[in-house]
Each structure stands twice: as C-alpha cells, then as structure tokens.
Amino acid sequence: MxxxxxxxxxxxxxxxxxxxxxxxxxxxxxxxxxxxAEIYQDLVQDGDGTAEAREFATHASPAPGPVLELAAGMGRLTFPFLDLGWEVTALELSTAVLDAFRKRLAEQPPDVQDRCAVVQADMSAFALGKRFGTVVISSGSINELDETARRGLYASVREHLEPGGKFLLSLELSGxxxxxxxxxxxxxxxxxxxxxxxxxxxxxxxxxxxxxxxxxxxxxxxxxxxxxxxxIATAERIAEELVRDGFDVLTRTPFASGGEGRPDMVLVEAVAREITEGAE
Ligand SMILES: C[S@@+](CC[C@H](N)C(=O)[O-])C[C@H]1O[C@@H](n2cnc3c(N)ncnc32)[C@H](O)[C@@H]1O
The missing domain is CATH 3.30.1040.60 (Carboxypeptidase Inhibitor; Chain A)
Structure with missing residues (x-):
C-alpha cells in the first residue's frame, strides 16, 4: 500500500x-x-456534511444507482447521502475509523443499514470487482494522498466507473x-x-x-x-491531473452553500475519457 x-x-x-x-x-x-482511536473519537465531531452532500447530489443523476464514496471517514457525507435515499458503498482504510463508522451505522434504521456497504481498502489501489454510476471524494480525503498515490486513485476510479459514470470531487480553490x-x-x-x-x-x-x-x-x-x-493540492492542480490521467472535466461549480462557511470550495464533475480505437 x-x-x-x-x-x-x-x-x-x-x-x-x-x-x-x-x-x-x-x-x-x-x-x-x-x-x-481514543483521541480521534474524542476530537472528531461527526460534523454536518448535509450542505456539502447536497452539492454532490446536484451533479449526480436523480437516481444515481450504487454510489462509491472514497475515504468515507466517520460518514460526515455518507449519512446525508443515505438520507437522500442513495445506495452507498463506503470505502475507508483505517480500522479505527471503520469501527467508529460501523458503530454509527448500527444506530440507523434497518432500511438505511441495508443501503450501505462498508469496505476496508486503500483508495489509491483498490479492486472491488464492480462498477458504479457515481464515485465521490471530498477534499479532506483527496488531500490524504501525495501525487503518486493520487495517480493510483485516478486509475482505480477509472476501473470502477460504469461507461458514462461520473467522478465527483469537492475541492478547495486555493492552497x-x-x-x-x-x-x-x-x-x-x-x-x-x-x-x-x-x-x-x-x-x-x-x-x-x-x-x-x-x-x-x-x-x-x-x-x-x-x-x-x-x-494541500488546489482544485486547479487536481483538475490538471484528472485531464492528464484520462478524464474530461465537465464542470467546476462553486459551492452554492458558500454562505455556509465554504466560500472557497468547488464541486468538480469528471468523466472517464473514451479511448478511441486505434488511438495511441
Ligand atoms: C479528513 S478525513 C475525511 C473523511 C470524509 N470523507 C469527510 O469528508 O468527512 C480523511 C479520511 O481518509 C482516510 N484515509 C486516509 N488514507 C486513505 C487511503 N489511502 N484509503 C482510504 N482511506 C484513507 C482516513 O482514515 C480518514 O478517515
């Protein structure tokens, strides 16, 4: 890893x-x-990701089908996604964080639990054996990876997107x-x-x-x-890397919820570029 x-x-x-x-x-x-783990659970508040989850939802299909969320953490975004009725696979690497996530999931109604799969894996090199219409990642999560690991992330995401599927990223505009x-x-x-x-x-x-x-x-x-x-990679840097690694960046939209304390955030929507037959 x-x-x-x-x-x-x-x-x-x-x-x-x-x-x-x-x-x-x-x-x-x-x-x-x-x-x-004790310090993490003492300090990390569940955080309300509802406004940010809505930014993602604006760019996902109305009924996005199974969604893959990378480095889900304590579920700051996952639980609002589940509240939207989405079916979510939450991928996370840390055992301690996963334990806290599972504890939180176990407190949800059974129908919510049924719509959430939890996977322990490294987002820079994963193989889940299935594809998703939407893959999402937050800025806090992509900032976990250095440039080499981000290359692995992009390659893994490509392997898990259905044809035409969207890779949605919330990113910081400036470092x-x-x-x-x-x-x-x-x-x-x-x-x-x-x-x-x-x-x-x-x-x-x-x-x-x-x-x-x-x-x-x-x-x-x-x-x-x-x-x-x-x-602390900026949105511009990540967008350049996405294009380099075979994605088309369709939109970069400032958060509508900028007034809620995230004026510096954009939602980036990317799709895997189709490989034309015969192209190098
Ligand atoms: C800052 S938290 C963000 C969590 C959540 N996405 C959010 O926005 O609230 C970053 C998370 O990435 C996880 N993480 C770090 N490296 C990872 C990797 N290579 N693969 C999967 N998860 C990873 C950490 O364990 C942590 O839970």
Whole structure:
C-alpha cells in the first residue's frame, strides 16, 4: 500500500521534540491508527456534511444507482447521502475509523443499514470487482494522498466507473499563500472534557501540512503524540491531473452553500475519457 497509514506515523519535528522531553512515557502513532482511536473519537465531531452532500447530489443523476464514496471517514457525507435515499458503498482504510463508522451505522434504521456497504481498502489501489454510476471524494480525503498515490486513485476510479459514470470531487480553490512555512497551535477540548494541543505546520512550497496532536496535560502517562501529514493540492492542480490521467472535466461549480462557511470550495464533475480505437 502506498499510503501513509501503511507506512506508519510521520516524524514531525514538533513530535520529535515532545517525545524527547517525555522519555519513556512517549508513544507515537498516526492520528487515524488504532493507537490514537481514543483521541480521534474524542476530537472528531461527526460534523454536518448535509450542505456539502447536497452539492454532490446536484451533479449526480436523480437516481444515481450504487454510489462509491472514497475515504468515507466517520460518514460526515455518507449519512446525508443515505438520507437522500442513495445506495452507498463506503470505502475507508483505517480500522479505527471503520469501527467508529460501523458503530454509527448500527444506530440507523434497518432500511438505511441495508443501503450501505462498508469496505476496508486503500483508495489509491483498490479492486472491488464492480462498477458504479457515481464515485465521490471530498477534499479532506483527496488531500490524504501525495501525487503518486493520487495517480493510483485516478486509475482505480477509472476501473470502477460504469461507461458514462461520473467522478465527483469537492475541492478547495486555493492552497495557503506561498509565504514560507507557517506554524500555529491551539488547544482543543474533546467530548470527554480532556484537553489536547494541536500544532499545525504548513509548508506551501511542498504542498504539505503536518499535524501533531498531544495532551495539554504535561504529566499524561502514556503521553500519546499522534501525527498526520495532509496534502494541500488546489482544485486547479487536481483538475490538471484528472485531464492528464484520462478524464474530461465537465464542470467546476462553486459551492452554492458558500454562505455556509465554504466560500472557497468547488464541486468538480469528471468523466472517464473514451479511448478511441486505434488511438495511441
Ligand atoms: C479528513 S478525513 C475525511 C473523511 C470524509 N470523507 C469527510 O469528508 O468527512 C480523511 C479520511 O481518509 C482516510 N484515509 C486516509 N488514507 C486513505 C487511503 N489511502 N484509503 C482510504 N482511506 C484513507 C482516513 O482514515 C480518514 O478517515
């Protein structure tokens, strides 16, 4: 697998400093790994993806048939999709995240549960043995992948689209200003009341954002430091890659729900380019 979860946690400079100072109490893991499951569940709110799901629905067929959602996470978009009556296959790699997703799904009415299949797979290299009329991915999810892994994603999506099927992506219009590395830190209180510190280092030139999360309580034992690296590829960059890798980009539509705090988002609609017989 070419993804970060399989490679293990990224060693951020910030994490290295913290681990050196806490000695044997220190534990390093990726934010989406088992070791950080408690922290993940404490911090990640289910989030209301209803407005964003509606943006996807505007571009899907009225009755889209089975939909494949890549890197579904806790189901921020999946559950609103299910509310629309869609049949959804939710693909996700992290075991800890999948456990949380399944717990949430089990609380849904039986007819909703029946319309949702859950698959553990790497979105940059998957083979589900079936095709879908629509494949969707959110910006937070595509930003999990570096450029090489994104090539794998596009190839896998092509293999899973029905003829004429749509690949729908929500994407950020602009990355952070190219003004050199920036660092910020904030304290977060989890559902349990526990306090965590989140440190974010953005390196615009490398399109990288390194996140380090650790206990605000300096004496915590174990002192779990969870890290994660996300990419910050813009809509323009992704659209260029899609064209390079055999898609036609049909539309790029600013979110109508821009007023709801997402003024910088677009919905991109792509279809796999037909290969003309005899073409190179
Ligand atoms: C920022 S969350 C976004 C979740 C959801 N799509 C949303 O928009 O709320 C990214 C998710 O991608 C998952 N992920 C990371 N790398 C992955 C991969 N290679 N294949 C599948 N899922 C992956 C993570 O475990 C995490 O749940």
């Amino acid at each position: 070419s993804n970060q979860l399989a490679r293990g946690p990224v060693r951020t400079t910030h994490a290295d400093g913290l681990l050196a100072s806490v000695g044997a109490r220190g534990v390093l893991c990726d934010f989406y790994d088992e070791g950080a 952070p200003a190219d003004s050199g590395p920036q660092e910020r830190q904030q304290e977060l209180t989890g559902r349990s009341g526990r306090r965590h510190v989140m440190h974010v280092k953005t390196v615009p030139a490398e399109e990288i954002q390194d996140i380090t999360i650790y206990p605000a309580e300096e004496t915590a034992d174990p002192f779990v430091v969870s890290t994660h690296r996300r990419r």
